[in-house]
Every structure is written in structure tokens, then in C-alpha cells.
Amino acid sequence: MDWNVFHVGGITMNDQTERFTLSAEHLRRHYGRHKAVNDITLQLKKGEVLGLLGPNGAGKTTTLRMITGNLAPSAGSIKICGTDLLDNPRRAKAHLGYLPEMPPLYLDMTVDEYLQFVARLHHVEKQRISLMLENSKKRCGLSDRGKQLIGTLSKGLQQRVGIAQAIIHEPDIIILDEPTVGLDPNQMREIRGLIHDLRKSCSIILSTHLLSEVESVCDRVYIMHEGQIVLNKTLLDLKQGEVDLETVFSQLTQRAQKTH
Amino acid sequence: MIFTIARKELRMLFCSPLAWVLLTVVQILLTWVFLGRLDAFLQVQPQLMQIANPPGFTEIIVSPVFGLAAILLLMIIPLLTMRQLAEERKNHTLTLLISAPISVAEIVIGKFLGLMFFLLGVIVLTVVLSASLLVGGTLDFGLLISGAAGLFLMVCCFVALGLYVSSLTAQPVIAAVGVLGVLMGFWVIDLVASDYEEWMQVVSIFRHFEQFNNGLVDTFSIAYFILFTTLFLLLTIRHLDGERLHG
Numbered sequence: 165m166d167w168n169v170f171h172v173g174g175i176t177m178n179d180q181t182e183r184f185t186l187s188a189e190h191l192r193r194h195y196g197r198h199k200a201v202n203d204i205t206l207q208l209k210k211g212e213v214l215g216l217l218g219p220n221g222a223g224k225t226t227t228l229r230m231i232t233g234n235l236a237p238s239a240g241s242i243k244i245c246g247t248d249l250l251d252n253p254r255r256a257k258a259h260l261g262y263l264p265e266m267p268p269l270y271l272d273m274t275v276d277e278y279l280q281f282v283a284r285l286h287h288v289e290k291q292r293i294s295l296m297l298e299n300s301k302k303r304c305g306l307s308d309r310g311k312q313l314i315g316t317l318s319k320g321l322q323q324r325v326g327i328a329q330a331i332i333h334e335p336d337i338i339i340l341d342e343p344t345v346g347l348d349p350n351q352m353r354e355i356r357g358l359i360h361d362l363r364k365s366c367s368i369i370l371s372t373h374l375l376s377e378v379e380s381v382c383d384r385v386y387i388m389h390e391g392q393i394v395l396n397k398t399l400l401d402l403k404q405g406e407v408d409l410e411t412v413f414s415q416l417t418q419r420a421q422k423t424h
Numbered sequence: 425m426i427f428t429i430a431r432k433e434l435r436m437l438f439c440s441p442l443a444w445v446l447l448t449v450v451q452i453l454l455t456w457v458f459l460g461r462l463d464a465f466l467q468v469q470p471q472l473m474q475i476a477n478p479p480g481f482t483e484i485i486v487s488p489v490f491g492l493a494a495i496l497l498l499m500i501i502p503l504l505t506m507r508q509l510a511e512e513r514k515n516h517t518l519t520l521l522i523s524a525p526i527s528v529a530e531i532v533i534g535k536f537l538g539l540m541f542f543l544l545g546v547i548v549l550t551v552v553l554s555a556s557l558l559v560g561g562t563l564d565f566g567l568l569i570s571g572a573a574g575l576f577l578m579v580c581c582f583v584a585l586g587l588y589v590s591s592l593t594a595q596p597v598i599a600a601v602g603v604l605g606v607l608m609g610f611w612v613i614d615l616v617a618s619d620y621e622e623w624m625q626v627v628s629i630f631r632h633f634e635q636f637n638n639g640l641v642d643t644f645s646i647a648y649f650i651l652f653t654t655l656f657l658l659l660t661i662r663h664l665d666g667e668r669l670h671g
Contacts, residue, residue: 257525268520285524
């Protein structure tokens with residue numbers, strides 16, 4: 165898979181891909197005259213959990229939809245594991261696992277059928293499908309739900325099927341758009357535990373508007389407001405500066421509102 | 425990858441009662457007409473014997489059955505295609521397909537093939553029904569095959585058109601009504617097309633099908649069916665791609 169990267173870019177490019185599994189530069193997206201995303205640059209290091217924080221309507225979902233190839237950016241470039249998403253979408257998308265805001269579930273299928281379908285969609289070899297199915301079910305606590313119809317599961321379990329769907333093909337980058345919305349505190353904790361577990365093998369982008377979630381699982385936080393990134397810091401830096409995430413968040417997003 | 429999608433569509437179809445109900449209803453109606461025509465044939469058989477070169481089983485029984493099958497397919501295909509893209513969009517599952525490492529063309533062609541496999545079943549059942557006449561005599565296999573081929577090509581057009589309309593909306597019912605309206609429009613064109621207005625005959629899907637059903641395999645008709653199908657499949661792909669750019 166990585167041969168071409170080596171060929172084309174030589175050593176420098178390979179260096180960069182090792183540092184950033186995903187790098188989106190100067191992304192813009194307009195809907196008519198409205199600028200949903202206005203010149204943002206987002207870089208994800210290997211093994212990092214990146215929290216994308218922002219009030220509702222800040223452009224988080226638009227950004228994630230662009231990164232996953234669901235929406236074409238008006239301007240900018242996106243590189244995923246060294247492959248340009250716009251030039252070679254199939255190769256780039258193979259590195260991604262994506263859980264959108266609304267989990268994309270076929271309610272008429274059983275959990276097993278659904279996950280098998282997703283695995284095949286992501287070109288998982290036939291022999292490995294059953295192994296990966298068991299793995300992803302175990303990780304998401306769905307081991308005994310395989311034969312159940314997705315439509316009959318509770319909201320929390322459906323959300324877990326959504327996560328299982330994003331990790332079944334063992335992607336390098338997992339993108340979760342508000343994965344804990346609508347879950348009870350216990351389920352939230354379980355999902356945070358799962359994220360902790362996943363970070364050992366891949367990089368994660370987590371979009372949320374819960375500050376506590378970012379504090380408990382993320383290494384780095386980006387705060388978005390009105391289509392722009394207003395803060396890009398590691399949580400370690402924040403802690404060392406003894407700044408409270410909540411204060412920073414309200415300062416940045418409210419100050420910007422006044423100038424608007 | 426195309427077959428992964430096609431397989432999923434087939435499985436979803438047979439999971440729901442819709443597919444089974446449609447198959448049953450179509451089969452009952454066809455058998456009814458088939459038996460009616462058989463009865464009529466047996467009544468006029470003595471008179472037919474007196475004509476030199478009389479029409480056989482195939483002309484009198486099989487062709488009308490295929491004609492009815494065409495009308496029935498016109499009505500059931502909107503019900504099948506409406507779910508394809510409109511429902512995926514409504515349930516937010518289109519995102520899953522688009523984020524996966526496959527192209528939009530593969531998604532659309534996969535869905536097209538999945539539906540075609542199902543509808544091929546309807547056509548095969550119609551042919552088997554007609555072939556049951558072999559018990560009492562011989563059939564004109566040339567006519568039977570050309571009728572079945574016509575039916576198949578016509579179904580390709582219906583499905584491609586249905587997929588396109590389904591890609592335009594997130595409401596399955598609107599998609600169904602839209603396709604049904606357009607197909608009915610084609611039917612009306614066929615009804616009012618007089619022999620003098622040539623463009624109407626060229627446009628009418630059913631006129632082309634009737635030629636097949638009368639045993640006339642015309643390359644112009646084949647080209648028409650293939651162009652029609654390709655055009656609407658391309659439009660569907662284009663529309664879904666465009667949504668990524670503008671949506």
C-alpha cells in the first residue's frame with residue numbers, strides 16, 4: 165500500500181506521513197454565501213486522540229464530512245496516510261473508519277449481517293471477516309447480540325453497533341462524530357473506555373461539545389468557532405499553563421461572538 | 425465490490441415481505457390471464473384449423489401474457505426502486521456507502537444489478553408459465569425468447585429510471601410516485617401515438633417492447649433500450665457525485 169508514497173515523495177514526504185496520519189490544509193467550504201468552514205488546518209499525529217470541540221453550528225460536522233469524502237471542500241487539500249483524498253479517494257478512504265452523527269444502520273439487518281456487509285465494503289479478505297467480526301463485537305460489548313435485528317436494539321446498543329462498524333476493518337484513523345450523544349452516563353463511560361483501548365492501535369478524531377469528554381480522553385484539543393479554529397493546544401500544555409478548558413472555551417467562543 | 429452491494433440489496437428485498445407479496449400478486453394475475461387466454465384458444469381452435477398457416481399457442485397465449493407482464497412490471501418497479509437511494513438517504517446509510525472505499529458508480533451499478541436479479545426472477549417465472557404449454561403441444565421458441573428478451577431490456581430501462589428518480593429525493597413515496605408518473609406518461613405516449621407521428625413511436629418504450637413481443641428483434645430497439653438505461657444510470661451517478669460538491 166505504501167509503496168507509491170515512497171516512490172513519489174521520496175524521504176521527506178515519507179517523514180511527513182509518519183508524523184501526520186491525517187493532514188487537512190486550508191480547508192474551506194461554502195454553502196452558497198454562508199461560509200461553514202473557513203480556512204482551517206487540521207493535523208493528526210499517529211496514535212493521537214484529537215478532540216474537536218465547538219458550539220453547535222461551528223462547522224465540526226462539515227469538517228468531518230470533508231475529511232471522510234462525503235463532501236467536497238471548496239478549497240484546500242486533505243492527505244490521509246500520505247494519499248490525497250481528492251486524487252485517490254478509494255485508497256485514502258480505506259484508512260478511515262467513520263461514525264457519522266446519525267449512526268448509518270440498516271434496521272432490517274441483524275448485527276452480524278450488517279457488520280459482515282461493512283467488512284466486505286472495506287475490502288476485508290473473506291477468511292478474516294469472521295475473526296474481525298468477533299473482535300469488533302467483543303470490543304464494543306456486542307458479543308451476544310449478533311443474531312438480533314438492529315432495529316430492536318436500544319439507542320445505546322445501536323450506537324455501539326455504529327462504533328463497531330467504524331472499527332471492524334481495523335482502520336488507521338477513526339473519526340467519531342459525537343459518539344456519546346443520547347447515552348446514559350454508564351454507557352458514556354464505556355465508550356470512553358473503548359476509545360482508550362482503541363488509541364493503542366490507531367489515531368482518533370473525536371468531535372463533541374462535552375468538555376469533560378475531551379478532558380478525559382484526548383491528547384490534543386482544537387476549538388472551532390464559526391468555521392475557524394480558534395485554539396490548537398495539547399491538553400498537557402493547557403494543564404501546565406493551569407488554564408481551565410471551560411474558561412478558555414467560553415472566552416474564545418463568546419469573545420468571537422461579540423466581534424461578530 | 426459491485427456484487428457486495430447487489431447481494432445486500434437482494435438480501436434486503438427478501439428480508440421484507442414486499443418482495444414476496446409482489447412476486448405472489450404478479451404470478452396470480454399472470455396465471456389468471458394465461459388460463460383465460462388458454463380457454464379462448466381452445467374455443468376458437470376448430471375455426472383456426474380451417475385457416476392455412478394458423479396462429480399457434482405462442483401468438484395467442486404467450487404474447488398477451490408478456491404484454492400484461494410489461495404493464496405489471498411498470499407498476500411494481502416504482503415500488504422496488506423507491507427504496508434504493510431515497511431510503512438510504514432518509515436512514516443516513518448513504519454516508520456509510522460513500523465513506524467506504526468504493527466509487528459512486530459501483531454503488532449505483534450494484535443496486536441496479538441487485539434489482540435486476542430480482543426482476544429476472546419475475547421474467548423467468550413468466551417464461552416458465554408459458555413453457556408449461558409444452559405439455560400439450562409445441563411452442564415457437566423464437567417468439568418466446570424474443571418476448572423475454574424484450575421484457576428484460578424494458579425492465580432495465582424502468583430500473584435505471586427508477587434509480588435516478590430515487591436519487592433525487594429523500595422521500596421514498598415521492599420517488600415512487602415520480603417514477604410511476606413518468607412510466608405512465610410513456611404508456612400514454614404509446615396509446616396516443618398514431619402511425620403518422622414518428623417521433624412518438626421512436627420515444628415510446630412500449631412500442632419497442634411490442635416489436636420484440638411480436639418476434640421482431642430490431643437493432644434500433646436494442647440500441648434504444650441500452651441508451652436509455654445507460655443515460656439514466658449515468659445521470660444517477662452524476663447526481664450523487666454532484667451532491668458531494670454542492671450539497
